[in-house]
Amino acid sequence: MSSCTYTRMWLESQAALKELLAQELPSQPPRPETDQRLFFHMLATLFLRYTQILRCLETCYDQMVHPQKRRVLQHMLDGVMGRVLELKNEMVETELSEYHYMDDVLQDLKLTPADMEVPIPKYFVNQRAKALKERQQVLSEILARVEPSMPSGVSPSRPAMLHDEAVQLVQMAERMRQGRLRSKFMWEIRRDEERERRARETGAKELDREQAAICIQKVWKGCLQRRCTKLERQREMAFIGMAPDPKASGLSAAMLRAQLGEEFRRLRQADYEAEYQQALVSIREGLYEVEGPDMREEMKEQLRQWFIECHDLTGHFPEFPDEEIGGSSILFAEKTPEQVSRQDPGWGAGASEPRAGEWKAELGGTKSASDLLPFPAAIWGNRGESDNFEQRYEPELIKAQKRKEVEKELRLQVRGRDSAVSREYKGPLHLAAARPGSVAILTQSAPQTVGGAGHSQALGSPNPRSPSRTLDSLYEELVLQGILKQAQRVQLADYTGDFCYLGTTLRMAGIEPTPSVMDIRQNIALYAILRLGSPTLHEMAPLVKSVLLAGPAGTGKKMLVHAVCTETGANLFDLMLMHVVFKVARLMQPSVIWIGNAEKTFYKKVPKEEKQADPKRLKRDLPKALKLLKPEDRVLLIGTSDKPYAADVKTLCKAYERILLLPRPDxxxxxxxxxxxxxxxxxxxxxxxxxxxxxxxxxxxxxxxxxxxxxxxxxxxxxxxxxxxxxxxxxxxxxxxxxxxxxxxxxxxxxxxx
The missing domain is CATH 1.10.8.60 (Helicase, Ruva Protein; domain 3)
Structure with missing residues (x-):
């Protein structure tokens, strides 16, 4: 598929997104819906439509090679994923259930059950490829130091065998070989004897060579006829699409070409991204050298003119605006001297200062395409790209972006904390003309002290239980103790199953259906993978800190834990040393903290055989550690339990925000x-x-x-x-x-x- 195809898909998704936003944000607020079924039907419809948009945007982002388009597209992708998670949260609150059945909605939208599955963006792992490779190298180095005499990942060899044991082992193997040969020889003798006995009993004559050849030909021709008939039937079934093509070994040629094309596009993405990063630096330096002197002189002239106009209007020289409200940048906006003067009633001591968002809107002016996040697809779609067939970066957009940064840097240099232009007017004439009370305000500033009572303690100081410990030492300790583990390479798609096709019918009949495997997989993607994979999504979407997977043994609880780590590239911690684990997990985001046999932490009554291990030692510290997690900490606690009934239900539900039942498969x-x-x-x-x-x-x-x-x-x-x-x-x-x-x-x- 060409870049034009993905651009067209982007435009179609953008049009569908506009339609949904217009439906959700009408000009007049709609009346509240009182019927629960109709309200859930509306939420389910929005959920499925946003899911289809998400699927299309994920494909575009995965295959587009234009670096500037991909940046804008990722913002849209995160926004749509956030809306999907919000709708999921609303559906849970509406139905008071973690599992939803949308058979009627799928029928209305002419979709299949596979269309309701939320896709997992591939960039979750692709963006962490370098970090994952470095982590693997560190693990190999640690294991090599522990076992320097053997390569990483190889178990220690057996001790040397004694001479007598080796001879005994060889003799045993030789006697077994001779016994197998003797048994085969005796079987052949008995088979020949049995054939001769049957021939004597039936009175059959011994066949001559011609008769034997005819018999062999008859059997062989029949075998060929049956084989040809079977092959023709397979070809016929493959032609009508009821069976795979017998000639095709694995993937067809077209599928192989498509797969190679996708991989080639990903390689081009990396190359174009490197070119784009180099262009950001080189273009900025070029703007600073070429346009910088003219910008500096123009700013100085504007500041001089502003000082003169304010003095002519108010009779004294004004101060520079504070940086909190935009600094001297507001002087370059289209404002009158009264509006930017301290003496203006709208900017007095009792007036409220403009908010940062309002100033940004006033000073932004006409934005470039790279800054327009809400609906950028229309701009890229109307943009002529006939001369950019290879979809490399566009220098003009980089110039528009970097020109603002250069202007900001030059503005600070021109101002220079009341230097340069301000000294021209804040001299003796200014001091003589200004009021006595204003001299102290204009010439003096509050002393700025460095340090203070709270300065001695650095941000993120080490834990009291692990003072003066570096991240590398903590990492090595967790690896050696088996707490930080290497997750198995398991995809969420490997947790196979089918949908529950009668969920809506059963609920209408008052029967709660058993969750299917696909329902479990959908919730794992929504509650764990999407949130851990995207930093923006984890911070802005409804926060989920912990998930409990409860189900019988063998239903795939541990497999799902490893799948979460594989799909997001997260670190896997098996919780033992709680304070160290949570500290390292926050520093090495994203991270999954796994507690096996989660019911033991909240036992109703500890069994006698486990009292010595004290399984309830984490009961008090675990909720406290979870409260310390902030939205920007991409850390998820996942517990697995096959006996949740052994725990105190109240405290278990307080520790785990989401509890998912993994039933036996249907x-x-x-x-x-x-x-x-x-x-x-x-x-x-x-x-x-x-x-x-x-x-x-x-x-x-x-x-x-x-x-x-x-x-x-x-x-x-x-x-x-x-x-x-x-x-x-x-x-x-x-x-x-x-x-x-x-x-x-x-x-x-x-x-x-x-």
Whole structure:
């Protein structure tokens, strides 16, 4: 796809966004909606429409290469994600539930359930690629210092084996090899004897060479005919779109070209960004050298004229405006001397000073395209880019941006704290003409002291429990103690399942549906990944500091924790040393603090076997540590628990703002999960394997049970036998039956904290 295509997608998304904003902010405020269903229907419609816009903007941002467009587009992307999170918060408050079902809304908008899933921007990890690489190097260095004799990531070797043990091991292996050969030889002898016995009993004559050749040809021709018929049927099914093309190995040529094109665009993004950063410096220096002298002289002339006009009007020389209200920059705005004079009633001691936003609006004038954040797509769409086919940076926009910075710097130099021009008029003539009371105001300023009572304590001083500790030393200690861990490479998309297609129908019938796997995945993306991935979003959106994942063993709680870290590039802390962990987590944002078996911290009654470990030692400190987290701290506490009923519900809900139940998978999710797991481990799904029956009979088992059964069944030897012996459902069911299922009574107890 070309850059024009992504620009057109951007313009279409911008038009849809304008329409939504006009709908949400009408000229006359609408009447409050009293019907809860209609109000939720409105929120769900807005949520889905913003999600579609977010999906389109994320694609544009991921593939656009123009550095200035991508900066403006990221502001829009963060804004739309923030609105999606606000609507999610409103839907939770409306339905008093973390899970929402929008079947009727999807039908009205002609969307599929897959369209309601919030996309995860790829720039979350791409922007942290350098930091992640550095972190991996630091981890390797720490592990290398611990085990200097072996490479990083390699477990220590076994101790040297004694000579007698080695000889015994070799003899054992040789006897086993001879036993296997003897067994195969005896099997061949018995097979030949059995054939001869059957031939004697049936009275069959021994075939000559011609008859044997005819028999072989008959069998072989039949095999070829059946193979051709099967291949033709596969081609026919592939032609009508009911099966993949048998000729295609993996991705098609068109898909491979598209994938390579996307990767090439990302490489161009990095190159163009480096050029843009260099241009920011070089263009600013050029403006300072070429246009700087003329700007300086023009500012001096304006200041001189302002001093003269104010003196002629008021009879004395004025002061410079304070920096809090804009400084001398307001002198260059289109204002009368009365408006900028201290003696003007609108700027007196009793009058309120203009706010920073008002002054910025008055002084901004006509903004460049790079500064227009609300609706910039129209400007870029109307801009002629026929001479910028490669979509590199535009120097004129950089000049417009850097010219303001140069003007601000020169203005401070011209003013120079009442120097330069001010000294020309604040001389003896000024002192003689001014009133006696004004001399002290104009010539004296309050002494500025450096230091003071609070100056000795540096900002962000080390914790009293860890004085004089550097970040590197704390980092190394957490790694060596196993608290700071390397997250597994797991994507959120690997948590597979299907949607609940009857959620709205069940709720209308008064039945609360069980959350599906896709509902869980949606909430993890909204509550954890989007907030941790974007600093702006984490600071501006409704704050979520902690999430509890409750569910039976094997339902994917730990997997989701690792997926959050993978999608956002966050550090993973296993909470033990609380004060050190929270301190390092704030310094190394984004961070995820994980508490396994979260119910132990809030036990109703500590079991006798765990009293010595004192699991409730964090009960008092954990809420205090969470209160210290500010909106700008991208730190999320995630707890996992398979026995939340063992904890005190009141204190557990106070510590965790969001509690998500991870139930056992339903039929649709089990069907999708079986397919993914079998293909992931090298298996092939044929007509001999009834996946539907397998999903039906595995009711009650979690994703962990299913994954374990697939790993045990699809051994290397079984994969080699698969062409001659296709997979069957019984192979997995036999292994699945060895595990204990999740009973419905256990699920009911898990729903208590929610």
């Amino acid at each position: 039929y649709a999710s089990r069907y999708v999960t079986w397919q993914r797991l079998i293909k992931k481990h090298g298996g092939t799904i044929t007509t001999a394997l009834d996946v539907s029956a397998l999903a039906k009979l595995s009711d009650g088992y979690s994703q962990g049970h299913m994954a374990r059964a697939v790993r045990m069944a699809l051994t290397e030897r079984r994969l080699l036998q698969m062409p001659k012996k296709p997979l069957r459902a019984g192979e997995f069911l036999q292994l699945l039956a060895k595990a204990d299922p999740v009973y419905s009574e256990e699920e009911k107890t898990l729903q208590v904290p929610g």
